[in-house]
Amino acid sequence: MPQKKRLKYLLLFILLISAMIRCGIAVYVQRQLDRQPGRTYVIEGDADGYWKLAQTILHGEDYTIYTPPRRVLRMPGFPVFLAGAMSVLGEEHFRVRLVLSLTGVVACFVVYLLGKELVNEVTGVIVAALVAVSPVMAGFSVLFLSETLFALAMLFSLWVFAKLSKIEFGEEQRVRGIMLSLLAGISLAIACYVRPSWLLVLPLVVVALIWNAKRNRTEAIKRCLFMILGFAVMLAPWTYRNYRVTGHFVPTTLWLGPSLYDGLNAQATGDSDMTFFDQENVLDTMSEYEMNQHYTQRAIDYARQHPGHVFQLMGAKLLRYWKPWPNASQFQSWWMMAAVSIIFIPVVCFAIYGAWVSRDQYLLLLITLGPIVYFSMLHLIFVSSLRYRLPAEYSLYILSAVGIYHFFFSQTERSQSG
Structure with missing residues (x-):
């Protein structure tokens, strides 16, 4: 066969x-x-x-x-x-x-x-x-x-981006490049409809495409404009709906402020604790938009006034993000911790090896390492846990697969050929 x-x-x-x-x-x-x-x-x-x-x-x-x-x-x-x-x-x-x-x-x-x-x-x-x-x-x-559905949408957007990155510039590929650029923007917006934290990926993708183009940057910029167009058109219905109900331009949600304050306040530990929101009841005197602005400003003010605690929290959040076993107390049984760690630790080791053997393949490293590093950096500011790492693990596992293949199968092939 x-x-x-x-x-x-x-x-x-x-x-x-x-x-x-x-x-x-x-x-x-x-x-x-x-x-x-x-x-x-x-x-x-x-x-x-x-x-x-x-x-x-x-x-x-x-x-x-x-x-x-x-x-x-x-x-x-x-x-x-x-x-x-x-x-x-x-x-x-x-x-x-x-x-x-x-x-x-x-x-x-x-x-x-x-x-x-x-x-x-x-x-x-x-x-x-x-x-x-x-x-x-x-x-x-x-x-x-939403973790699994977001992972699915995120993977699809990365797949479209990978295909787009391989299309050469020129008349023969122009229409295909435009169509994939539009699809890339649409797929990024679909992922944002599940998780708003994917929003910042659009400018990062635009920079990556233009930087990778080198001699064809004008054509790359055109593709990026089509990508932005697809993204904007796809997200427009939600943005327009939000303008109608709030009177403000809101492309994602009005939960950024409380989420930011959850990770940056005097009682913050890196874990989520939203009890302050129910205790303060600011929505009794503020609109939803005003509430979001209120907590955003409080988080920024706290970070400016307490930089030492902020750096301490960043260390705690980084540890929570990369810890091999779950942080939540209901998942702290020994068998759950062992089951998760037994898989995650070898996966990370093989991913490191896979990254080493693929160190000259920039597109592969960008798509496999990019999401997990992106969310790791994002959750140095917001609260952090395994749950926020999970969607990005899917693409990281590709590097693990590369490591496994080179460690086991390529050695076998070399020994057979020898």
Whole structure:
């Protein structure tokens, strides 16, 4: 049987294993929750908010939550996805949880496509296998949280960017370059609809494309303009809606200020603790926009007045971000910590080796290391945990697959040829 055909069958088998693992976890999680009366979600708060926002979309109600109403609290991407699942399967947690588990399977396939595009098909199959058996990725894929859907959208945007970067400049490729540029902008905006923190990637991608063009910078700038156009058009409906309900230009959400203050205040530890928001009740006297400005300014003022504590917090956040095991107390059982660490530590070691053997492949390093470094830097300011690292691990695993291939398979090939 030809190697390509064997790899296709192997990929199909990996995706089947991925689906079995995730559906099995979905069944286990739902049974555990059903045994605890009054408990609906593994991680309360965010999950309940997403579910309620999805219900407002499903029933054609105003996209608001809580009292006083929060109209621009969350990006609508994940709630829209949940609402779509509810419209087909009903408002039943277990059924929607199964749909979420299949989202994780699709993420396995897209990371395969990205690995294949950046390196080769063998690397794509290896990275798909790593993602399929990752306990954290499998576990999070069945939760009512946006991490897995964001990872999927992020991977797709990176795949489009990788394809765009390989298109040569010239008349023959001009139309294809324009179409992929528009798609790149649209895919970046789709990821922003799930997680607003991806917004800053657009200017970084523009800089990378122009810098990589060298002798064809004029053509590269044209492609970037089409990318910005696709991004702006895709994000325009949400921005316009926000202007109508707030009277201000808000391209993402009005939760930046409280999130920033959560990570920069006198009681901050690097972990999230939003009790100050409920205790202060500033929304009783301020609009949602004013509240966001209020907390943003307080966070900035605190950082200016207490630089020592800020640097101390940065160290704590960096440790929380890169810690091999979960930070949350409900996941501190020895078997959970061991299961996560046993996978993550070798993955990082192979990623380091993969980065070394690929040190002259700038596009590969940019796409695989870029997201995890980007979020690591971002969460030196905001609160930090494994949860914020998780989506970026998908692309990092491609470097791990490169390391595994060179450590095991390439040595075998060399010994056979010798």
